[in-house]
Amino acid sequence: MIAVLLIWIPVISGLACFFLPKGNAARLFALFSSVVILLVSVLGLTVFNDPVYLQKKYEWLPVLGSTFFVKLDGIGQVLTLLTAVAFPIIFVSTWNHEYKNASRFFALMLLTQAGLMGVFVAMDALLFYFFWELALIPAYFLCSIWGGERRIPVTFKFFIYTFIGSLLMLVAIIYIYNGTSVKSFDISAFYSVVFSSNTQGWLFWLFFVAFAIKMPVFPFHTWQPDTYEQSPTAVTMVLSGLMVKMGLYGLIRWLLPVVPVGVNNWAVSVSFLAVIGIVYASLIALKQNDLKRLVAYSSIAHMGLMVLAVFSNKEAGMQGAVMQMFNHGINIIGLWIVVELIEQQFGTRKMSELGGIAQKAPALAILFVVVALANIALPLTNGFVGEFLMFNGIFTSGAYDGMYTLFGRWQFNTSSLSLIFTVLAGVGIILSAVYMLNAIQKVLYGDTVQRTAMTTDIKGNEKMILGVIVCIILFLGVYPQPLLDLPKEAIESVLKEADISHLLKK
Amino acid sequence: MNALLLSAVMGVVMMFSSFLLKMKVAQRNVAIGGMLAILLVNVLEGWWGVHFFSFNTKGLLYFDHFSLFFTTIVFGCTFLFFLLSAKDMENVGVSYAEYFALVFFILCGISLVSSFRSLLLLFLGIEIISIPLYILTGSDKRNLKGNEASLKYFLMGAFSTGLMLMGITLLYGASGTFHTVGMLTEPGKEQPLAMAGLMLLMFSMSFKVSAAPFHFWTPDVYDGAPTVFTSFMATIVKAAGFMAFIRLFYDAFYLVQSWWQLIAAVMVALTLLIGNITAVFQQSVKRMLAYSSIAQAGFMMIAVMALNESAFEGLMLYAAAYCMATIGLFAVLVKMKDQSFEGFNGLAKEQPVLAAACAVFLMSLAGIPLTAGFLAKFYMLKAAVETGRYLWLVILAVLMAAVSVYYYFRVIQAMYFKEGTGLLIGFASPAYKWILSILAVLIILLGIFPNLLLNWFYF
Numbered sequence: 006m007i008a009v010l011l012i013w014i015p016v017i018s019g020l021a022c023f024f025l026p027k028g029n030a031a032r033l034f035a036l037f038s039s040v041v042i043l044l045v046s047v048l049g050l051t052v053f054n055d056p057v058y059l060q061k062k063y064e065w066l067p068v069l070g071s072t073f074f075v076k077l078d079g080i081g082q083v084l085t086l087l088t089a090v091a092f093p094i095i096f097v098s099t100w101n102h103e104y105k106n107a108s109r110f111f112a113l114m115l116l117t118q119a120g121l122m123g124v125f126v127a128m129d130a131l132l133f134y135f136f137w138e139l140a141l142i143p144a145y146f147l148c149s150i151w152g153g154e155r156r157i158p159v160t161f162k163f164f165i166y167t168f169i170g171s172l173l174m175l176v177a178i179i180y181i182y183n184g185t186s187v188k189s190f191d192i193s194a195f196y197s198v199v200f201s202s203n204t205q206g207w208l209f210w211l212f213f214v215a216f217a218i219k220m221p222v223f224p225f226h227t228w229q230p231d232t233y234e235q236s237p238t239a240v241t242m243v244l245s246g247l248m249v250k251m252g253l254y255g256l257i258r259w260l261l262p263v264v265p266v267g268v269n270n271w272a273v274s275v276s277f278l279a280v281i282g283i284v285y286a287s288l289i290a291l292k293q294n295d296l297k298r299l300v301a302y303s304s305i306a307h308m309g310l311m312v313l314a315v316f317s318n319k320e321a322g323m324q325g326a327v328m329q330m331f332n333h334g335i336n337i338i339g340l341w342i343v344v345e346l347i348e349q350q351f352g353t354r355k356m357s358e359l360g361g362i363a364q365k366a367p368a369l370a371i372l373f374v375v376v377a378l379a380n381i382a383l384p385l386t387n388g389f390v391g392e393f394l395m396f397n398g399i400f401t402s403g404a405y406d407g408m409y410t411l412f413g414r415w416q417f418n419t420s421s422l423s424l425i426f427t428v429l430a431g432v433g434i435i436l437s438a439v440y441m442l443n444a445i446q447k448v449l450y451g452d453t454v455q456r457t458a459m460t461t462d463i464k465g466n467e468k469m470i471l472g473v474i475v476c477i478i479l480f481l482g483v484y485p486q487p488l489l490d491l492p493k494e495a496i497e498s499v500l501k502e503a504d505i506s507h508l509l510k511k
Numbered sequence: 512m513n514a515l516l517l518s519a520v521m522g523v524v525m526m527f528s529s530f531l532l533k534m535k536v537a538q539r540n541v542a543i544g545g546m547l548a549i550l551l552v553n554v555l556e557g558w559w560g561v562h563f564f565s566f567n568t569k570g571l572l573y574f575d576h577f578s579l580f581f582t583t584i585v586f587g588c589t590f591l592f593f594l595l596s597a598k599d600m601e602n603v604g605v606s607y608a609e610y611f612a613l614v615f616f617i618l619c620g621i622s623l624v625s626s627f628r629s630l631l632l633l634f635l636g637i638e639i640i641s642i643p644l645y646i647l648t649g650s651d652k653r654n655l656k657g658n659e660a661s662l663k664y665f666l667m668g669a670f671s672t673g674l675m676l677m678g679i680t681l682l683y684g685a686s687g688t689f690h691t692v693g694m695l696t697e698p699g700k701e702q703p704l705a706m707a708g709l710m711l712l713m714f715s716m717s718f719k720v721s722a723a724p725f726h727f728w729t730p731d732v733y734d735g736a737p738t739v740f741t742s743f744m745a746t747i748v749k750a751a752g753f754m755a756f757i758r759l760f761y762d763a764f765y766l767v768q769s770w771w772q773l774i775a776a777v778m779v780a781l782t783l784l785i786g787n788i789t790a791v792f793q794q795s796v797k798r799m800l801a802y803s804s805i806a807q808a809g810f811m812m813i814a815v816m817a818l819n820e821s822a823f824e825g826l827m828l829y830a831a832a833y834c835m836a837t838i839g840l841f842a843v844l845v846k847m848k849d850q851s852f853e854g855f856n857g858l859a860k861e862q863p864v865l866a867a868a869c870a871v872f873l874m875s876l877a878g879i880p881l882t883a884g885f886l887a888k889f890y891m892l893k894a895a896v897e898t899g900r901y902l903w904l905v906i907l908a909v910l911m912a913a914v915s916v917y918y919y920f921r922v923i924q925a926m927y928f929k930e931g932t933g934l935l936i937g938f939a940s941p942a943y944k945w946i947l948s949i950l951a952v953l954i955i956l957l958g959i960f961p962n963l964l965l966n967w968f969y970f
Binding site: 066067068134135138139142146149150156157161164165168169172173175176179180182183 | 965
């Protein structure tokens, strides 16, 4: 019931929002709807935390073997909670932004939320694919209508790139469906199907390319910085805070348990891509002058670390990744709010044109610094908990061991790959400290320039929203246990499905 | 049988009404009424077994459930076509009622070609479809492009019919009969005569449905014909062509699939590649739709290649989705002043209902989930995967589907994101807008509940 409500409330309110008159009614209605969804999500966590309420199965396409099967387990609850929390924050933080045709804007945002919720709760492969695409369409319209100057070609590239990935995933889904014994798209049927190692290999890649384009993972990341820069800030918050989690969630739910042998074979290659992405994106972030692009590249680096942790095949790594999905969502939204505030007040996002804001805007400075430190994963912030767990998983992982043959000639015994990956990822963290502190230094401290001479501090509701985010950061940094307990059972079952140690020769 | 005879009768009725009824409105109403009657008698025959006429065809024709269901879809789409575009046919030339007569004769041919059991009747049906089409293509006599298109179509069509006759003769020589069911049964034995006949038939059918490498006539003919008739040709005739194609190959050549399946797969790949890639470079929406119809034909041909249960269901869903979306698109295109991509700029502000309906049609053609087009493509991919052999074709098909998104979404971008004045010639009546909206809603409904259509197949 809860899962069904989480999808249907945003759909209905989104469609209704199209018909609202212009003006503030749409804004209020969207905020109200997102708060209702937050309530439903919290109820699902507390009062109605019972499988009876959390799942629902409807008949949909019996001729195809597909049902409308939605279920909230631990991992799903973390992510739907993130989505439910993020949308009110996004709406309140962009409250004063004027949009033309505001009712359509908020309607599309609510429909995006519906698509996101659907992805996180779908337990039927065809339904999962439906929602995966459906989250994309409103985002396409949002970016193309309300975006920046180069929005049309940039969004088009984003759409087609993501669409190609999704279609490749569709081929894999159909192939696996064809291999199930009862011809069903149900997730349990997908978990129980068995393919040969070679088949699993290219099924792995078909799925992984789709998820890699979404997250994005190097080298499929070229659409991301432009799209984040050109889209309106509220949409960027949705894209970077929530949509990238779709990719990582897909890895955990639909890749690891379904093609475990393929994962085992290709884990090292993918981990290399992830590590290269971390270092590469961090290095590029160092050179950025535009705050939005800096945050975009920083996001690629963070997602790279999470991919690395997911493929570590260790419970600590997975727990860290799932928790970090929530943390990264909150932190990055906080960062985007700060960027938006700076852009609104000073009309520029270039760090070279800013400086000395902290003198006149201490509240903004404090809150910005805390969010940035959370991004760097300083202890006492939520980012630290996630990263520590992830590093633990990567360092102690046995997934990278084995004999590897490069180009058919050179043989490697890779017992020390986990060390190499940990070190390189650590370099990424250090670099993130460099570019974040550099950004803070340039923007907040130093001498004021002409543009920032008449700074005013942030207002009440902006302070409140950033305050809420900072509170979450500090609370989870000190007491993360509830968020770790929530997905524990689900993670254990995923790891069990992905476990192929009984197949490997001793 | 009902629809076969009634459509021929209606053709004659329309010919008489061209001089008996003076008012164009009256002629149009007779045509629409006749179309509705044909649809109804077809449904009556299909579901309640009501035969108004029947005579012994000595096994040459067989109206089984598949053929009646498919022709119902085709006649339903023709009815929608009449509702939307019949008024625009007035602008083509003077012989208004004769155009309707020709369309009815084509429908008669479609009825034949969906239920044949003898190769001779396949030939007859194809010719009955093609000859009125040659006339309709050139019906705007003062347009040079139309004359060229008509002549091109006639010459190439006659050539391909010649190929078909040659193939039929060779198959008669190899099997001793014109009866299609179970014509070739021994895949092991090498039969050059039968193989040659089969190939010739495949090539000539591919010509009719514009599959590569026999598609070269399509862009010029579709572009030169009056837009209303292009709409009819690109959708209904193509669907009927596929009906004949799959019927022929399932009845006659199912057991010898190993002879021709690879060639069919290669043709599918070629069609998808050529259709999609050339469509990307088009500057006129009409020509883009012509090439896109080649690309869609590529997808439909997957059903002919696979010949399993998903293929049949998929072909019906695909025919319905494709016909509805393209008829709707052409119905809007015919009213546009400027038929290039720039002409659609800013249509969303001027005509929000038309733009929204067009967006749904384009998304269905591109294969976006929630539309019937997605489920249709899905069924085709499923059919291809179920053969167990042509995985490379499946991956190529999805990559080409991604390419197709580019040129379909160009129109959406022009309508919604670009500034301009999307001008229409004439105006869009409320009835027209209602029908377009119903069409769009139907496509979305079928996209979520394809059972609505497919359950009738199993009825």
